[in-house]
Amino acid sequence: FKGEIHRQLKMYFDNRFEIARRAGVDLLIIEIDSPGGLKQESLEMARKLRDCQWAYTVALISNEAISGGALVALGCDEILISPNAKFGDIGEVGFDLTQGAFRLIEPKIESYLSRDARDLSESKGRSPDLAEALIDKDVLVYQKPDPQNLDGPPLFKSVRSEAAEKPKPPWDLIPETGPERFLTLSGQRTLQLGLAQGLATTPDALANEFNFSKDSIKVYSLKLTDKIAYLLNNPVITVLLILFGMVALYFEFSAPGLGVGGLLSGLAAVLFFWSRFLAGTSGWLEVILFLCGVAFIFAELFIIPGFGVAGLTGIALLFSSVVLAGQNFVLPATSKQWDQSIGSAFILLISCVGFVVTAIFITKKMGSIPILNKMILSNESN
Numbered sequence: 433f434k435g436e437i438h439r440q441l442k443m444y445f446d447n448r449f450e451i452a453r454r455a456g457v458d459l460l461i462i463e464i465d466s467p468g469g470l471k472q473e474s475l476e477m478a479r480k481l482r483d484c485q486w487a488y489t490v491a492l493i494s495n496e497a498i499s500g501g502a503l504v505a506l507g508c509d510e511i512l513i514s515p516n517a518k519f520g521d522i523g524e525v526g527f528d529l530t531q532g533a534f535r536l537i538e539p540k541i542e543s544y545l546s547r548d549a550r551d552l553s554e555s556k557g558r559s560p561d562l563a564e565a566l567i568d569k570d571v572l573v574y575q576k577p578d579p580q581n582l583d584g585p586p587l588f589k590s591v592r593s594e595a596a597e598k599p600k601p602p603w604d605l606i607p608e609t610g611p612e613r614f615l616t617l618s619g620q621r622t623l624q625l626g627l628a629q630g631l632a633t634t635p636d637a638l639a640n641e642f643n644f645s646k647d648s649i650k651v652y653s654l655k656l657t658d659k660i661a662y663l664l665n666n667p668v669i670t671v672l673l674i675l676f677g678m679v680a681l682y683f684e685f686s687a688p689g690l691g692v693g694g695l696l697s698g699l700a701a702v703l704f705f706w707s708r709f710l711a712g713t714s715g716w717l718e719v720i721l722f723l724c725g726v727a728f729i730f731a732e733l734f735i736i737p738g739f740g741v742a743g744l745t746g747i748a749l750l751f752s753s754v755v756l757a758g759q760n761f762v763l764p765a766t767s768k769q770w771d772q773s774i775g776s777a778f779i780l781l782i783s784c785v786g787f788v789v790t791a792i793f794i795t796k797k798m799g800s801i802p803i804l805n806k807m808i809l810s811n812e813s814n
Contacts, residue, residue, distance in 0.1 A: 433462070433654070437469025437477075437500040440662040441654075445477055446712040448652040453486055455650070459642055460487040462508060468499025468522075475548055478507035482555055493517050493619070494632050502566060506552040511628040517619035519627065522549065522566040558627055561590035565606075565615035570594065572610050574603040575625075585626025657710070664707035667779055674754070674783035675790070676700050682791055685733075705757060714757040721756070725749030754780050 433441055452460055462481070468474070481489045481504065491497070491505035493513040499522050505511050513519060522545070546567040553563035565571045570593045575586040589599050593611035606625070609615050622628040630641075639646045663669055677700030684693030701722065708714030728746030736742050756762065758776035761769055 434465045435467075437466055437474050437504075439470070439473060439665075440659070441469070442473040442477060443662055443665065443711045444654055444658045446480075447658070447710050449480060450712060451652070452650075456486075457650070458487050459490070459644065460484065461490045461492050461638070462504070463492045463494070464497045464501050464505055465493070465495045466497060466499075466501030466504075468501055471500065471545065474500030474503045475545075478504045478548075478552055481507035482552055492632055492638075493519065493628075498616075499523070503549065503552070506549065506556070506558065506563060506627075509556060510630070511622070512630045512632045513619040513622050513628045514632040515618070515620045515623075517622075517632070518616065519619065519622045520566045520616040521614045523569060523614040553627075559585070559588045559625070561588040562615065562625060562627055564590055565609045567614070568610075569612050569614050570610050571615075572598070573606045573615070574599040575606055576602045576604065585624075661707040661710035664703060665711050667775070670704070670758075670779050671783050671786065673700055673704055674780065675786045677704070678783065678787040679790055679794075682787070682794070704754075708757040713760045718753045718757040721749050721753035725751075725753060751780060 433445060435441070449460075460481075489508040489510070491508040491511045493501075493505060493511065494517060495514070496518040497505045497513075498518060498520065502520050502522055505519070546564050549563040549567050550560035554560045559573075561571075561573050565573045571590050572593050572595075574589045574591070578584055578587050588606075589603060591598060598605075606615075608617055608621065617625065617627070619628070619631070623631065633641070635646060635649065639649070664673065677697045680693045680696035680700065682693070684691070684697060686693075705714055705719055705722070708718070725746045725748070728742045728749060730746075732740070732743035732746060755773060755776045758779070759769070759772050764770040764773045
């Protein structure tokens with residue numbers, strides 16, 4: 433992936449990651465050229481790569497992996513980087529309302545990210561001290577040769593810049609570390625310090641190194657369909673899409689037999705679930721619940737007289753399918769999951785309120801709008 437890390441990139445990454453898993457691949461190469469972006473999205477991608485058990489993961493960095501880009505790379509089993517590439521500087525910033533500008537976050541909040549970076553790095557055999565220096569500008573890292581492996585990466589020790597006692601020789605300060613400096617390295621230095629395991633190479637060289645045929649490479653890239661799916665996942669667009677589907681269905685019931693309203697409503701439903709499929713939050717369960725809900729409502733309207741159990745069940749199934757399609761879990765267990773479920777329910781509630789208002793307006797105006805009044809049967813005789 434290239435560029436800033438945001439929700440669209442995370443959605444695209446999750447989708448391709450799942451496709452690769454289902455395809456049964458055993459080597460996953462992540463091409464990273466990123467200046468960073470959103471912290472939570474970067475962390476989630478890094479953890480997903482760290483916990484990947486079905487493939488060996490390789491980060492391939494040709495230009496830069498800064499901030500969140502470096503964090504994602506730390507989750508991979510192996511990092512390959514070009515000699516002149518840039519790596520590091522994961523200092524976290526946030527928007528200060530009092531100052532009206534982005535500023536470095538408080539040390540208390542920073543400590544959580546430092547812990548995550550140390551865990552990611554340590555889980556792949558890299559130095560947690562160097563990982564912490566990527567996050568904390570006041571961490572100094574010292575190195576000395578490993579007496580048991582003189583040809584390998586050195587040993588590291590980190591201390592706070594304000595510490596009274598500093599490590600003494602043979603410990604040497606790594607000049608790229610603080611004070612007041614986030615660890616940022618060239619590709620060559622990243623390799624020397626052991627954060628990277630090799631230099632970035634061409635696809636042909638990669639094929640030779642990992643012993644696979646170049647013809648067996650499957651390349652995934654960001655496409656127009658991914659951008660459309662991301663747009664449809666925008667909360668505002670989602671509200672409008674659901675509202676459009678409801679209004680189209682209302683027209684179908686107001687003028688049965690035309691079929692246009694039903695087709696447009698069906699199209700809205702297809703676009704909604706398709707975008708959720710690509711986002712990785714929807715599966716066939718949500719589609720089945722939606723179709724069952726439609727079936728129950730049709731049964732209530734055209735088969736079973738009155739408005740009772742079938743109608744209420746159908747509405748509940750429709751409501752559940754739309755909410756579940758916006759999340760990758762069934763029942764919320766954490767505060768973040770609760771926020772996501774409430775957000776999905778709120779989107780549906782706004783759409784329903786908008787539909788009621790629109791339906792009342794259309795009902796009152798159908799006789800006066802030229803296109804719509806043709807759908808009304810008139811009692812006037814000529």
